[in-house]
Amino acid sequence: MPHQMPARKTASTCIAEHVQGSHVFSIFGYSKHRGAGMGEFVRSGAFSVGGNEWAIRFYPDGLRENSKDHITVYLELLSKDAKVHASCDLRLVDQSTGLSSSVDITAPRVFNQRDSSRYAPQHDTFKNRSEFEASSYLRNDNLAIECVVTVMSEARVSETRSSPKVDVPPSDITEHLGKLLEAKETADVIFSVGEETFAAHKIVLAMRSPVFKAEFYGPMRQRGAQAVTIGDMQPNVFKALLHFLYTDDLDGNDRGEMIRHLLVAADQYAMERLKLVCQSFLCENLEVQNVATTLALADQHHCGILKDACIEFISSLNTMDDLVATQGYVDLKRTGASILLDAFVEMRERSYKRLRSAAP
Structure with missing residues (x-):
């Protein structure tokens, strides 16, 4: 049997390129910003990430009625008419350790400066006020908000490369075993x-x-x-x-x-x-002269496939005269009459089934 080579494979890769930057917005005198009213905010200085301008908005009294018990923080895309594929991680800085912890993460999406999608997150409840004021994020009336912005740029796709073509010869294990x-x-x-x-x-x-x-x-x-x-x-x-x-x-x-x-x-x-x-070989080489001998052999050694093939061959004969004249038939009749009887019964049943299936 000829050796079949596996299908040729090619491959390429796609790498998501991105630019990342962070900005820390420090707010001193937190309590003095309170009471300005719901919806009032303090905006950080603009900062650039990925060629676009961004800013942080801080609402000490919340933005709307649903956030009156919270402080609200947004990232805002400032660049005019810009559409940017980006994600952001808004964090609060622990005033005791200087370490920051994530409070709200926005998965990669499109920021469109022309509509409300320029803001992230898409909800107003950044941090419960009572929890925030009792935490180490607020110390000496100061707090710091850190925003990490990741801007996705166009994906970089490599050139298609082909796997090395190796011509593997057919298996030679049987050759080695033959030499053994x-x-x-x-x-x-x-x-x-x-x-x-x-x-x-x-x-x-x-x-x-x-x-x-x-x-x-x-x-x-x-x-x-x-x-x-x-x-x-x-x-x-x-x-x-x-x-x-x-x-x-x-x-x-x-x-x-x-x-x-x-x-x-x-x-x-x-x-x-x-x-x-x-x-398989004997099935393909059945003849009148050998079919009786082969039938005896198949019965003696429990070869069901070969036995069925012999019975089918005998059933197809136009006359039994040539078969009866063979030495194999004579020997089988003398030593294996039961085998012949079983074969004739089987032939009769098959003939009956064929007649029934052919009947209208």
């Missing part, structure tokens, strides 16, 4: 099959087959055993089995008879993937 199989000096188990011996690695076999895992690492394993005799398999089949264990490849062992032997071996060692590979 050939490297007999690193093997830790020897299999004796007929007149031949095969060196292998327990950990690889255990990784691929639960039967080998139980044999080499299970509670009934023979500790220290280095030789294993395989008495029920031909050497060339075991060699093909080992090759598949290491490489997941049949390596040209895709002849019909070999595939049948590998199916038996796959069932014996609980190698489900190899079992499916073998079923």
